[in-house]
Amino acid sequence: MSGGNWVVGITGASGAVYGVRLCQVMLDQGLDVHLIVTEAGWRVLHDEMGWQASKRKEMLQEHFGGRTGSFEHHPIADIGATVASGSFRTKGMVVIPCSMGTLSGIAHGSSDNLLERTADVMLKEGRKLILVPRETPLHAIHLENMLTLSRMGVRMIPAMPAFYHRPSSIEEMVDFLVGKVLDSMDIEHSLYRRWGDNDE
Template identity: 75%
Template structure:
């Protein structure tokens, strides 16, 4: 049985990045354990118009179970006893996208106040992939110090900074570029954007 990825969505702007990543992974046959913070649900409502009053049903509608080879398991952020909270539950790693500065701070300081933070702590202690996609601007010294602290622990920091060398024509092109950079760090093949030097 393949090991799942954990995907966290928090209250930073950029919920579309997390949704696009989940859709790609499910279509590629990867299993996902999805954790969404309360603020993350609010951003899904504000930015994407999701009905967050019926969370499980909305996820089923958005990710269409049965139409992909991968499986999605939604785990409430308050469920601190969920499988991903234990290092004995084996995963491929975790991506937090988008990652708010509050969540990043909690991870950097080992707070483990909720399932998302605890799962990230498990990734650190077990030496698994942990990828954070912060979306904030401008950044002050505390933000930068927290990112530096995590980078020194081996965490991959991928700020939500889309590039333009691939000639994006739509917002979806910009989203795909960022998701492609995340997939590169996950070591998952994709063709979401034109790589530098490749023919147009």
Template identity: 70%
Template sequence: MSEAASRPWIVGISGASGAVYGIRLCEALLSLGEEVRLVITDAGWRVLKDEHGWQVTNRLETLQAKFDGLPGSWRYYPIQDIGAGIASGSYRTKGMVVIPCSMGTLGAIAGGLSDNLLERAADVMLKEGRKLILVPRETPVHAIHLQNMLTLAQMGATIVPAMPGFYHQPTSIEQMIDFMVGKVLDCMDIDHDLYKRWGDRS
């Protein structure tokens, strides 16, 4: 395996509604044989409990039950593990996705705060010139939210708001989730078949 092929993707899940987007992205990446380094904020775990009924007392076992057996490899880092490899620019990665990205996390990344491992890993992506994709899921938004998104876009981050389309005529929530995850995979330059593209009538 080449060095480039062995580099992982970092996936961050923060405390916005829609944590299912992040979990589905991990499933899609692992199903494609990619390597994933996962970090979830405490608020992200709260969303997984409240919206999906996840057992969050033993977090590693919960993730093992979800992801073990898929073709790719993964590793989970606790949010306060600031000494983890992904906190360093010398740790080679393909990039990072924060999905969903709460406005608090987005603001912290825009301000370069690096108060936890997710924020630090995102800061590393910016300072090393690597791919950083942020998926905010909040509405409505005010001027500070918009300014933070503009700041990050000007720094090279890709902003992919969780705004599912309907031209593929979804008939289930799962198809709407897959549409958004597919749009993120497009930004990661990863081939997939999670939704029917416009003009594809086959």
């Protein structure tokens, strides 16, 4: 299992549950998570998962506290946070889910907030950067931005469910995608049945 610090970003795209579940699995494995949530991300956490955005500290503690690993939340406007510096060592960063606005900001190096700045750090330091874009349909600008980042070595893992493992619940569909992300992070897991594995 690959250890160390990882940065996880949650944006305002639909699919906040993916980011929450990834953090929980990582923390349960003893990994350290640096979490950045955009303002739109907090809105989606409220709309899709019932989080109270006015009680952010309490919500984070409720869903991520008391696990083996540690987590630290960095406010989106804190451009001076540790993760904004290349001298702060991390294994890499995952933006899950990743909105098209955030993806565009990363592709063009705008660094308008802490999440975009941290992603820019991953690019300049040659660390892993994994994006989970969640939008449909996609137009040419979306695709061109993805291609720009892909050519720079960014891993694109669209939020696309699979059905060969015959999921019987939304939770199993979420775990499949989170498992695919963990694969790209080189983190061992058993969240879904792999192709070729038997049912036993």
